[in-house]
Amino acid sequence: MTISINHQEQQKWRSNFESYANVSKDGVKYLDKAAFLDAVAPRSGKGHARISREQYNVFFDVADKSKRGLISADDFIAFENLLKQPDAPFQVAFQYFDRRNKGSVSFSDFRNVFSQYLGEKAIPFDFECDWLRLYLGKLSESNEHVLPYHEFTQMMKGLQGERIRQAFHYFDKDNDGWIRPEDFQKIILEVASHKLxxxxxxxxxxxxxxxxxxxxxxxxxxxxxxxxxxxxxxxxxxxxxxxxxxxxxxxxxxxxxxxxxxxxxxxxxxxxxxxxxxxxxxxxxxxxxxxxxxxxxxxxxxxxxxxPNWTPIEALAPSQPPKSALHETLIGIYNFALGGLAGATGATVVYPIDLVKTRMQNQRAAVVGEMMYANSIDCVKKVFKNEGFTGFYRGLLPQLVGVAPEKAIKLTVNDAVRHLAQNRDNGSISLPWEIVAGGAAGGSQVFFTNPLEIVKIRLQIQGEAVRIGEAQPRGAFHIIRQLGLLGLYKGATACLLRDVPFSMVYFTSYAHLKKDFFKEGVHGKKLGFGETLLSAAIAGMPAAYFTTPADVIKTRLQAEAKQGQTSYRNVGHAFTSILREEGPKALFKGGPARVLRSSPQFGVTLVAYEWLHKLMPYPFQSSDKPSVSALLPQREEDITRVRARNALKLLLDTRK
Incomplete structure (x- = not known):
């Protein structure tokens, strides 16, 4: 197969030739051997220890078709085009052995070239072997059996195997089928050192x-x-x-x-x-x-x-200048903004369910007052009838104000702990550390969560009192002034008891659903929107339901007790009072509504957070991991060196 040369490529190759040409005869420029080496060989540096720069000199004989010891522009362009072919390694090797330019390789061609480059200290190669006879027939100078290109390529594929067989036989002096480890090392160093x-x-x-x-x-x-x-x-x-x-x-x-x-x-x-x-x-x-x-x-x-070119990605990556304080601040603002947008989206979508859940949890048994709602459906009907559609969003504003720092901190802490606990070899993290990361994330958010929760709950319940004339409507700022700084953290212990276990279960389940159930990363698979949302939503179900008792206690502590209702002093008192007055079932009031709220809320939040990062990448920073293109040579002459190196691999199979 031959790939045609387009004009643009030819101009680039000619320009490359001009930049290295160092000999001029009769007004025509040429490359001598040293200049040709500069034009096609990689410069010394990382990743080329096993293939020396000087070994690229073997290409000079291939490019020097006229055998004058100089490479013209036409010779250079022809050689570059040769390297462009998909079978370039075999094409170069064939021309390297076809010294007579006959379009074929004879026994004498193969023996002369192979012998010349094996060297005197190499492990001997038996040219009378049966393997070579199979390809070239009777091995003699007068033998007319020659190998055209395709037959030659097939012989080259088997050459290494024959060299190893002969080398083993050479060291097995006693013919007992064993050689010493140091002899094996010599075989490998001679035959395959350039590949290791x-x-x-x-x-x-x-x-x-x-x-x-x-x-x-x-x-x-x-x-x-x-x-x-x-x-x-x-x-x-x-x-x-x-x-x-x-x-x-x-x-x-x-x-x-x-x-x-x-x-x-x-x-x-x-x-x-x-x-x-x-x-x-x-x-x-x-x-x-x-x-x-x-x-x-x-x-x-x-x-x-x-x-032999393998180098850890960190070593290949260009060194990065230290990040400035401004840069770190901008990244923090970026993550904070996306966390806020994602959290606000999730909170807004499920807020009506949250309002119903709160009112159901705060509803006491009939012995201490009239049961206002028969069940969650009855609650929805009555809220809509008595307070209208906007009643479902009572208390949303403080929720949105606080959700940005809450979600940003929660997501950031979980990612940070997981990163610190990752196995440096493969990026995996053990189950205990996954649970710790989730717990740390849940605990860190309470500083922001508790104040907004208590304000939100009092606004949500306020609608009931206003409807029956027990209270005047009050805004969020009135509630904040009424509670004071310490009052805003009433029920914080219960909030911790809810949020820490929730995040332990949630983040761990979310990670394993994506990895183990939906097979994220297997064969490079990336999850779609639906799979990501489903993972996040399913993970929220057990996390939400099993932490309902702590949420009920928190709600009771943060809500204002009505006349005739027990006023709870702390978590322990609330727990024992609820059990004594209402029974164990009361601890799971609003559980289904909590699942219906928390599961989709956290699902929407996490999916929104991941997709916002994809849709709105940080604009002032390149990827932390260098792209493949960033690690590859960019200039045309450097790309040529890469192609030349690939072609050299096959030729080195014939040399010591």
């Missing part, structure tokens, strides 16, 4: 511990080679398995089970898994050469296995 990361190469000497008698068999060598050859498939299985694991870690049996479910034809032997575990985590393999069953590894443990 520094961390893996550092672990090669420990391979003597992978077998009980500290010897390496050919099965070990092939298992290692298969792991290297199938690393893309291993990475695919690891991605799936770790994303499905509750703690982000997997055992060897987890890996094998996932591989069976998610690969059509491929399979991994226990020995191959043993090598993968050993290289990902030293000590993960027992003396018998099998993975320890209790060793669980994370995705991060595997990341550096076979990519």
């Amino acid at each position: 990361s520094g961390s893996v190469l550092d672990r090669l000497p420990s391979l003597c511990h992978i077998t009980a008698d500290q010897r390496i068999s050919y099965a070990d060598v092939r298992a290692f080679y298969n792991v290297l050859h199938d690393m893309d498939a291993i990475e695919h299985v690891v991605d799936i398995a770790t994303s499905q694991a509750s703690d982000g870690r997997i055992s060897p049996s987890d890996f094998l089970a996932t591989a069976q479910r998610n690969t059509r034809y491929g399979s991994f032997s226990p020995m191959e898994v043993a090598f993968a575990w050993h290289l990902a985590s030293p000590g993960a393999v027992g003396r018998a050469g099998t993975p320890e069953p209790d060793v669980r590894l994370s995705k991060a443990d595997f990341d550096s296995l076979f990519d």
Whole structure:
């Protein structure tokens, strides 16, 4: 397949050539070998330790079609276009071996080029082997059997396997089927060092511990080679398995089970898994050469296995200047505003239900007064009949005023504690810490919650007294002046007893519903609006109902007692009085209404908070995590270097 060159690309390549051309003959510019290296090779830096810059010199012979030792602009553009092809590694390798420009590779071509770059100290390669004879027939100078491009590419795919087989036979002097670990290390360093990361190469000497008698068999060598050859498939299985694991870690049996479910034809032997575990985590393999069953590894443990360019994302990310106080203040205002908008949205949607819930909870038994409402439905009917539609929103203003700091603090504290408790390897968090984070969030909000709750409750109940002529309508400011600063925190203990358990249950349930039930993050899945809303709403149901007793006590403490009703002194007194006068069922008054209110309210609030962040991202800051494009070279000549490096990988399979 050939991809055509468009004019814009050609101009960019020509401009790149001009910027590096350092030789001029008869008015024509050229690149010598050093300048060509500058034009196509990456500059020294992180991520290139296993492939030296000088190794890119092998491309010079491919680009120098005229064999004059200089690269013209046309030669350079042709080479750049070659790198653009989807099969560029094989195209470059073919032209590298086709020194006679015949459009084919003969036995002598292959032997001469391969021998030249193996070097004198390399492990010998037997050119009379049966493997090479299968591709080229009778191996002689007069043999006319040559390999066209497609046959050559297939031979190159099998070259590494044959080199490893011959290398094992070379070190197995006694023909007993064993070699020493240090010999195996030599094989790997010569054949595959350019494909391995520094961390893996550092672990090669420990391979003597992978077998009980500290010897390496050919099965070990092939298992290692298969792991290297199938690393893309291993990475695919690891991605799936770790994303499905509750703690982000997997055992060897987890890996094998996932591989069976998610690969059509491929399979991994226990020995191959043993090598993968050993290289990902030293000590993960027992003396018998099998993975320890209790060793669980994370995705991060595997990341550096076979990519010589692998560098932790933090190391690749450009250093960020310290954030200024103004920057931090603006972020705080941004989060506060979104939390306020989300909270106000949720509160407004369910406020009529909240009013009904409050009036039902404050209604005492018939022995201390007439029962005004038979049930929640009767309450709705009477509020609408006696106070009109606006009666359902009595006390909404203080709720909206206080909901912004309340929700902002609650959401921020939960996120902050979860972040501090996260496993640094995989971002997971244990269940106890999830509960602690939720509890901390619930406790932190009471400072803002209690004052607005007591004002809201008195305004909500006021409508009853006004209707029957027991009181004059009073506004929120009158109630605040009447209560005073300390009075605004009446019932704070009950508020804590309600909000801390509520948030413990709610935030933990919400996180696990998204992850475990709706499979957020599995295969990169992102939840839609409906799934997110459903997760948030379902999480609120048990949290709301089981904390109803604390909410009933809080409501009774904060509401003004009518004539003839018990005036509660504290949480304990309210609890015992309610049990004595009204029975245990009274502690769950308004429970269904609380579920109907809290579940959708927190559902709408959390979904609104998450979606507001997506719809209105912070305008003065780039993402904390650098994007893929930010980590890739941006200039055309740098992108060319990336393509050149990919093509170099195949050629390095033939060199020491």
